[in-house]
Amino acid sequence: MSLYAIGDLHLSFGSDKPMDVFGGGWNNYIEKIKDGFSHLCAEDVCVLCGDTSWGISLEESLEDFKFLNQLPGRKIILKGNHDYWWATAAKLKAFFEGNGIDNIDILHNNCFVYRGAAVCGTRGWLMDGEADAEQNGKIMAREVSRLRTSLESADDSLEKLCFFHYPPRFKNMVCQDIIAMMNEHRVKNCWYGHIHGYGHRFAVQGEVEGIFYKMISADFVNFIPQKIM
Numbered sequence: 001m002s003l004y005a006i007g008d009l010h011l012s013f014g015s016d017k018p019m020d021v022f023g024g025g026w027n028n029y030i031e032k033i034k035d036g037f038s039h040l041c042a043e044d045v046c047v048l049c050g051d052t053s054w055g056i057s058l059e060e061s062l063e064d065f066k067f068l069n070q071l072p073g074r075k076i077i078l079k080g081n082h083d084y085w086w087a088t089a090a091k092l093k094a095f096f097e098g099n100g101i102d103n104i105d106i107l108h109n110n111c112f113v114y115r116g117a118a119v120c121g122t123r124g125w126l127m128d129g130e131a132d133a134e135q136n137g138k139i140m141a142r143e144v145s146r147l148r149t150s151l152e153s154a155d156d157s158l159e160k161l162c163f164f165h166y167p168p169r170f171k172n173m174v175c176q177d178i179i180a181m182m183n184e185h186r187v188k189n190c191w192y193g194h195i196h197g198y199g200h201r202f203a204v205q206g207e208v209e210g211i212f213y214k215m216i217s218a219d220f221v222n223f224i225p226q227k228i229m
């Protein structure tokens with residue numbers, strides 16, 4: 001029984017946005033995902049760090065969820081910036097139940113306990129200039145609050161692992177409030193996705209000030225879920 005993580009599967013069975021058009025590592029990416037997951041067994045758990053489906057509604061994403069559901073292992077999903085299908089946890093749960101999706105859980109203002117560790121996280125935010133300073137501040141505050149809720153939902157005795165869609169550090173950008181929240185809860189390891197292609201070279205990986213950062217965007221890890229514990 002092991003814990004894995006991967007981000008950015010960008011599935012598009014129900015929408016017309018196959019990632020193969022980007023070429024390079026994305027060629028035959030569905031086959032690569034199947035191969036990558038074939039190493040997991042039913043008792044394993046895999047955290048999916050956002051940008052899971054291109055669908056813009058739950059209905060449009062259904063085929064993607066069905067695809068995920070038949071891959072081995074339980075999946076814990078968190079929201080990415082392209083997950084427009086995302087809805088309230090109650091609505092997602094009901095949709096999954098109504099459609100026979102029985103091995104996908106939602107990480108949103110909560111946590112999951114796994115072998116003495118707590119799987120915590122939130123989408124996060126990247127101060128990349130797309131929004132103005134006031135908007136950036138509001139979005140960041142909301143994400144920090146979600147991270148706090150997730151971390152506080154875990155028992156103090158558990159080691160806390162953090163999963164994000166956006167990197168807490170990228171190039172020279174540092175999400176101080178997210179990092180402060182991780183420090184407050186003694187988080188030592190975090191994983192993130194979102195960064196693709198050319199951006200990979202600017203990723204912050206390894207230990208910085210007591211926290212280990214690992215980028216697990218699917219195209220960066222060759223579509224193989226990365227073993228965590």
Ligand SMILES: [Fe+2]
Nearest residue numbers: 051080081194
């Ligand atoms: Fe993204």
Ligand SMILES: [Fe+2]
Nearest residue numbers: 008051194195
């Ligand atoms: Fe992505």
